[in-house]
Structure formats: structure tokens, C-alpha cells
Amino acid sequence: MSFAFTDDQQLLADSAARFLTDKYGFDARRTVMTAEDGWSREMWRSFADMGWLALPLPENYGGLGGSTVDLAILMEDFGRHLVVEPYLATVVLGAETIARAGSDDQKAEILPQVAEGKLTLAFAHGEPAGRFDLARIAAAAARQDGGWVLSGHKAVVHHAQTADRLIVSARTSGQTADRDGITLFLVDPQAPGVALRPYPTIDGLRAADVILDGAVVPDSDVLGEVDAALPVIEQVVDRALVALSAEAVGAMDATIALTGEYLKTRQQFGRPLAAFQVLQHRMVEMLAAKEFARALCYRAAGAMDDTTGVERARAAAALKSETGRAGKRIGQDAIQLHGGMGMTDDMAVGHYFKRMTMIDVQFGNAAYHLRRFAGLS
Template sequence: MDFDLTDDQRLLGDSVTRLLSAEYGFEQRKALLKTPTGWSEALWQRYAELGLLGLPIAEDHGGFGGGPVDVMLLMQAFGRHLVLEPYLATVVLGATALRLAGTDAQQGEILPEVAAGTMKLAFAHYERQARYDLTDILTTAKPKDGGFVLEGAKSVVLHGDCADRLIVSARTSGGRDDAGGLSLFLVDGNAPGLARRGYALRDGTRAAELSLSGVQVPREALLGEVDGALPTIQRVVEAGIAATSAEVIGTMEAMQAMTLDYLKTRQQFGKPIGDNQALQHRAAEMLVAMEQGRSMAMLATMSLEEEDAAERARSISMAKVGVGQAGRFVSQNAVQLHGGIGMTEEYAVGHFFRRVMVIEHLFGDTATHLDRLADQVA
């Protein structure tokens, strides 16, 4: 398998790095966290101008026509700077659902707006009682007047507070845990009966709790086939895992660089603490863990194009576990090697640590995916 980047991919990485190095310093990010939205609309438009919002969207819909590797490179850069904008929710999750299940009319209406930065999406699937079970859905969609009426609630909807359109899963038939009977619907963010409560996650990124009470949608709002949404939901979640795995690699790169710099400059007993052989060994172990995680993130990215669903799910779970373990090891050691300063709000390493911990619990935590892999072996 060829892991060399193309010239276009190198150019993409360089241009994003230049933008974020100039516009996304640590103090700038802390200022964004204090704004009402928690992210920068101006930078969102810059992403659109650079073609980042249309990166995985087909050229026919105003996009770049890129693939999983392009998204991987972008998410690594985002991880190195702890980007707050709703890229994961809109471009990775929402646009993936549309590309997989949307009709030509739905794609033609929405994807060009996503690429232009004028429409934000959110993927509303998980519910409180479900934990990470993709089939445990209590939200219902019942036929009415040629359309559907949605009733239920969704939890931890990434950037659900600012989305113009929500892609909502609901049960159109079957029981609570049935694999069949799930459908996806496009719901306007201001639809009557839809209530949203936005909040900040532990790392500062935004999410929302949704309540749907008598939300009426037309038949045209159905995304894909009635009762047949589970394969699409699984692939959207897999795309999310691959993207966040790449983001963790970026955060580990940043923490590794910060830690090495600290070991070289922090003086104790008249010499840098990095002269201590035990700390040198710890830094080397961090590097090894980071590179192991990088390999697993690449596995997740490459697996997205695997046609065999079972093999794809297995590889994605392996990557989720590997990246989760590496991210936790590097994060904990980065904080520890910084000593007390690593625990302060004024220093960046703690913010990177929190982002890695939040990502570990998105789309199924490490323990959940270990259980899934064990079930396949048993």
C-alpha cells in the first residue's frame, strides 16, 4: 500500500498549517471559548474560501472531490491547534450522511451550501438510554398527512445548537433494539416542536440536547429508505471515528513537542530536567505510543473504503482502541512531565488532554470497542 502523499495533499497540509498558525494561537482560542457561539464564524468562512468545507464533497456539488486521506490530513492539523469550529459535525458526519443516503435533489440543495459555508449540519442519533448502542432508539417517526411526525429526544448532538439542518434518526417500525426499522430525516433547525439546549463539553467544544415534540416533516425530508438507515448510520459513525482518530494524532504531536521543549528549558538543580535519564525514557515512550497511534489512525482512514462491512467495522474498532490507548498515554505523561503547570488553565497542555479524553468517549469508548472485538473472537 502506498502511503506517500500527493503534491496536492502536501499543499493542503501546508496551507492549513499556515492558516492555523497565524489565526489559531492558544490565546486566540481561549478568547473564542468566551464568545456566545464558542467558535469563529469568520474562520468558518475562511475554511470555505480555502475549499476545506467542500473537501470530501463532489465537484458537481461545489466541492473539492477529496477522499479520506485528505480529511485525515486536515483533522490532524485541526488537532494540533484544538480547532473549535463545527467541521466534524457538518462536513464529516452530516455531509457523509447526505452523500451516502441523500437523493440527487437533497444533495444538490444542501451540499453546495455546506461547501460554501452557508449551511451547518448536525448528526442527531445517540440517546441517553443507548450509551453506544446504535440500534437502541426510542425516538419515533409516525406517518401523517403524507409525511412524518417525530417524537423523542437526542443527546450529545455535536454542534447541534448552531446547526441549520439536523439529520435525525427515528424508529419507523420494530422494537427498541431492532436493527431494522430505523430511518433518517432532515429536520430544519427552527422546526416547530424542536427544542435545543446547547452547552459546552469538557474540552470547550459545543453540543446540544434535542427534544422533538410533534415535529412534522414532509416525505421529502426522508433521507434514504424507510426502515433501512442502520448501514448509513454505521458508516457515518465510522467516518467520525476515522476523523477524530486523525485529530488525536495532531493533539499528540502538539503535546509531544510541548513536552520536549519543556524538558529542555525547565531548570532544576542548575540543569535542564531533560538531562534526567528517566524523563528521557518517558519521552521516548510517548513517541513510540504516538507513532503506534498514527498507524492505527491510518488504518481507520484506509478502512473507510473497505466494502466488507464486517471487516470495516473490525478495523475501525481496532483503530479506536489503539488511538484511544495511545492518546491517553501521551496525554497523561505530557501533563505529568509538565508538573503543576500542566494542570493550569493558563497552559495549553491541559486543554489538549481534555480534548483527547472527550474524543475517547465519542462514538464508543475504548472499553466498548474492546468488547466488540472480543465478541468477534469468542
């Protein structure tokens, strides 16, 4: 597939590459990971100054109105540098949900603060028994005088511990796995009845389980129509699949570059490993897998804005399945070519492999999305 950036998109790609190369090296990232929040608020302010937090947000709410292709360009560079800041949680999932489902007042209150770097969000949707099915929601919301009482358990909510607001899905009618009956709520993570169980993930990020036990939410914090949130959730997650896949492509690119440099410097039998033809073939196969995933990524990014319904879902499912497969192949080959050193904490290649592994399972792994693609018609 032939794909060319516009002048503005190339400028975005070049500026992101320069900034992250200068400010976000591997050692700097490791330092940030050990901070209390697990990410840098100073870096987050820089992201706001660069316009990245405003990039995909609506222009009438302080955003730049960028396309999904623009978002993918930025996320690809985030993948190359293993960015740990809550961009996916706040901008791609959280702000996108507000933009699609929120009232005018909710958008006016929240989206400009996101664009300015003053407010972070977390998307609390997945549950322990969810099995990647977006409709399988057991958390419940019951009517109570002028509001709702929430109960349930949300699992692996990225950056929940540092979020200013949680976006929580709960069932307001129907049975678990029914498509109808799901509603979205804005929840204060510090409110009574909300408990967080935070933990680090293997790829260096932070997540938490969110336990809801009698959390009270007023009607003013309902997002969108009651009982009808699933279509919004599906649209938001499909766009997030493109963003995650673009990040994975960036991680694949960096992994291949690191492996190529290692093969040029590591000596065996008096020659660099790069001189052995069988290893050259392995590198070519890794590169081909990455290029195919990248082409599919930008095709799907275009589909997010130009198509709806089944076509959008098929594009997202095909992409997520392919990037999961390619990331696993490239990561495993890179580790093998580095030998035992590849899995040590001091070697960046192992960190890239861990991030690609976690991207594969977020919102459905390669096998799940292959089945999803086959089932869409």
C-alpha cells in the same frame, strides 16, 4: 507501516499547517471559545475559501471528491491547533450522511451550500441510554398525513445550537436496539416541537440535548429509505471515527511537543528536566504511542475507501480503541511531567488532554471498540 503522501496530499498538509499556525494560535482559540456561537464564522468562511469544506464532498455537488486519507490529513492539523469550528458535525457527519442517503434534490440543495460555508449541520443520533450502540434508538417517528411526527431525546449533539438543519434518527418500526426500523430525517431546529438544551463541553466545544415533542417532518425531508438507515449510519460513523482519531493524533503530537519544550526549560537540581534519563524514557514512550496510533490511523483511512462491511468496521474499531488508549497515556504523562501547572487553564497541555479525553468517548470509548473489534469476524 510505511506510508507516504502524494504530492497533492503533502500540499494539503503544508497549506493547512501554515494557515492554522498563522491564524489559529492558542490565544486566538480561547477568544473564539468565548463568542456567542463558541466558534468563528469568519474562520468558517476562510475554511470554505481554502476548499476544506468541499474537500470530502462529491465533485458533482460542488465538492473536491477527496479521500478519507485527505480528510485525515486535514483533521490531524485540526487536532494540533484544537479547532473548535463545526467541521466534524457539518462536513464529516452531516454532509456525508446527505451524500450517502439523500435524494438528488436534497444533495443539490444542501451539499453546495455546505461547500460554500453557507449552511451548517448537526448529527442528532446518540441517546442517553444508547451505550454507544448505534442501533439502540428509542426516539420514535409516527406516520401522519403526508409526513411524520417525531418524539424523543437526543443527547450531546455537537453544534446543534448553531446548526441550520439537524439530521435526526428515529425509530419507524421495531423495538429499541433492532437493526431494522431506523429512519433519518432532516429537521429544522427552529420548528415547533423541537427544543434545544445547550451547554459547553469540557474540551471547549458546544453541544445540546435535542428534545423532540411532536415535531412534524414532511415526507420530502426523509433521508433515504424508511426503516433502513442503520447501514448508512454505520458507514458515516466509521469514517467519522477515522476523522476523530486523526484529530486525536494531531493533539497527541502537539502535546508531546509542548511537553518536550517544557522539560527543556524547567530546571531541577541545577539542570533542565530533559537531562534526566528517566524522563527521556517517558518521552520516548509517548512518542512511540503516538507514532503507532498515527500509522494505524492512515491504514484505517485507506480501508474506509478500499474495503466494505466487516473489514471497514474492524479497521475503524481497531483505530478508535488504540487512539483512545494512546491519548489517555500521552495526556496523563504530559500532565504529570508538567506538574500541577498542567491542569491550569493557562496551559495549553491541559486543553489538549481534555480534547483527547472527549474524543475517546465520542461514538464509543477504547474499551467499547476493543470489544467491538473482537466481536467482528
